[in-house]
Amino acid sequence: MTYTIAVTAPTLSESGVAVLKGAGARVLMIPPGGAAADVERLLSSEPVDAVISRTVMLSGKAIESCPTLKVICKHGVGTDNIDVATATRRNIPVLITAAGNSQAVAELAIGLLLAVARRIPLQDGSIRCKDWDRTKSGLELSGRVLGLVGVGEIGRRVAAAARGLGMRVVGFDTAPVGASQDVERMEDLNDLLDVANVLSLHCPLNEATRGLISDRELARLPQDAIVINTARGGILDEAALARAIASGNVFGAGIDCFQREPIPADSPLLSLSEVVMTAHMGGSTKEALAHVARTAAQQVIDALNARPIDPAICVNPQTLANRTA
Known part of the structure; x- marks a missing residue:
């Protein structure tokens, strides 16, 4: 047939x-x-x-x-x-x-994390403009806590890479999933937010997760936290993220997916050098x-x-x- x-x-x-x-x-x-x-x-x-x-x-x-x-x-x-x-x-x-495409997305999440933490795009841009500035060296990740929202296949692969960098990994999931020896599970999202030096999103977009991370959640993060989103744009409130970065509470962010795609020309994220962006290509190797x-x-x-x-x-x-x- x-x-x-x-x-x-x-x-x-x-x-x-x-x-x-x-x-x-x-x-x-x-x-x-x-x-x-x-x-x-x-x-x-x-x-x-x-x-x-x-x-x-x-x-x-x-x-x-x-x-x-x-x-x-x-x-x-x-x-x-x-x-x-x-x-x-x-x-x-x-x-x-x-x-x-789990490995590809996980690798991009780690790549964005390193790029934000060490200000790699900013450094590259400065050098190309003949500005040799060594003062913006960024943060060291070893000893910090990675908080995963979503501990499925992608989250577990990100966890494995993060542990290789010397990070402690904790996870929260909005849906019941199998236990993982690799990730310390937290039953409440607020508990994860309180300790997550890096917040990395790996959950699906649905009614339970739409707008999950906004002003209140970002305010709970430790000082100089980093936010990574390689999941779906609607999970993270981008205006709230821009406010958190402008206030100095959030150190920076790596974003692969946006609430509207392509990202609108008036998005506040476009004016922030602390944000590293890719065009929803996490799984596109x-x-x-x-x-x-x-x-x-x-x-x-x-x-x-x-x-x-x-x-x-x-x-x-x-x-x-x-x-x-």
Whole structure:
């Protein structure tokens, strides 16, 4: 049987395309610069069996418009750009590619932490302007406390690297997760905030975490704390972060994802040299993109062929009980 697979992006790593085409699938992609409306047009006009969802919104309208749709797989782990509720109503499993880009995101989190702590971009910029200034040398991380909000696969990898730098690691999670020998768990977020010299966010964006870190939470951090966000922009209040940095309580921040993307020209973060920013590319190494694409492709092909789905990779596992081939 020939399946039609839609990708909500103009490209997919060759490793993923090879899996899909090897299964005889027809692969459709949206045009460069495409938006939610392009996804809606594609799903309403084609007999799409599965969607591999990247960063463009997969709306309830798009899902409802496609009667042939049987499975959705996120190219990554964050499903905030997928209308999961609509998919669930239609009994469509929504899968994630767990751990596929965890190492890449963890490495970026540590890279941002080092860049902020040692003022590396500021130093680089000064030298290029012929200003040899050795007074802005930054902070040493050894002996400080790393507080993880989210102790899943990415958080645990960040913890391992931080311990190599001599840091103590504590963690808090908004959802129950398996125990980890690597992370000292805290049951209350406030307890973590009170000791976290570095606050690093690794939780999903949902109703429980939207706006989780704002003025009150940032004020609890020890003096000269560093904030790292490689999770989702809506978890962290960026205006509150700018205020905390301007007040001197927060030493600096490393931010990979923003409340609005691309970041608006009037964002207060753009005027702060203490903030190091990247363009939501934590999982975008060549290796991670290939791994995630291959995994997502295999998961949709397996699901379409009625092979068992691991509930651990399904964000709406209630849909698995009534699966049909």
